């Protein structure tokens with residue numbers, strides 16, 4: 001069977017099984033045009049799974065009949081996992097670790113560096129919010145042993161990297177040098193801050209063979225700083241607790257869909273906002289024996305790659321040029337254009353003294369940009385950023401730019417790039433106006 005036929009078969013089997021047996025999808029049956037219609041059309045006719053529905057029907061709505069949840073929780077086959085979004089979109093899921101690991105292994109095949117060194121038994125150090133991974137956040141400092149789970153060492157214990165002391169940096173450097181990880185996996189916001197401090201303090205740090213950026217949008221501003229300390233290939237991977245590993249950046253820098261693990265339906269935005277190449281992603285997971293996820297809106301923006309076949313030779317599934325940040329972080333210019341986190345990052349990353357940024361919209365037509373800068377470069381950086389925002393959003397906007405010592409993390413410890421304080425209906429991006 002060729003790969004497209006195999007993908008269609010997985011799509012069909014997953015859909016038929018969910019509609020027939022999973023309680024949370026019973027109400028979707030009436031939307032299904034049935035088996036005589038091509039599979040892509042059947043998917044397109046269905047509703048979309050949102051975090052709200054995951055909450056409303058949790059947990060039994062998504063568990064195949066016959067699975068005994070209390071027994072699974074009791075014997076450790078599954079656990080409850082809370083996703084690490086911002087407070088209002090947190091969701092609890094039934095998490096089956098072997099499923100997650102299988103999706104990760106499949107994703108490694110999509111990058112030659114990862115395929116060669118990621119054996120599944122390799123040592124990996126992780127630098128991210130302790131509320132997103134590892135043994136969790138505690139007031140009491142945990143020992144290196146307490147933060148080593150299986151083949152993973154979780155380095156960080158603070159919610160905001162700006163609170164790291166020189167002693168924290170020294171401890172993490174020493175642990176990296178002792179543990180000698182093959183892979184360093186990180187939230188780019190945390191790793192950029194870490195590498196800047198490592199360079200300032202003049203520490204020599206172990207060089208891993210691969211740096212994986214995941215957990216949040218890997219800003220160019222952050223990647224510049226990481227590159228000054230770590231020389232290994234830097235690879236971006238994209239997924240979530242709900243979906244597993246969905247896309248992986250190949251050695252040519254494009255993002256390939258993990259077709260062995262999931263189906264992705266791309267829903268383009270309207271042309272006036274950047275469609276049809278820009279849009280949102282609806283993910284259907286193929287092989288999760290415990291938790292059925294169909295057409296889940298990941299809440300992120302993607303841009304399809306339109307440059308023709310990828311030089312790496314991979315042709316299966318969707319190829320993306322970029323993942324462009326959270327949909328809820330989309331903002332609008334004074335003439336109504338949609339501005340993604342990616343758009344802002346492309347423009348702001350041209351300022352080489354900028355080391356971090358976060359945009360707030362306290363009220364309509366008012367932008368307040370907070371920036372981190374290189375030492376003694378606050379004023380020229382501030383001016384340059386102000387000009388860029390004016391150029392992007394239009395001169396009618398009120399714009400303030402302030403250099404600050406720290407950006408503001410969410411409760412999860414992740415950093416959002418753009419935060420709008422008033423209600424905005426982002427569905428305008430893809431919904432045809434009535």
Ligand SMILES: [Zn+2]
Pocket residue numbers: 250251252253254256310311312313314
């Ligand atoms: Zn490629």
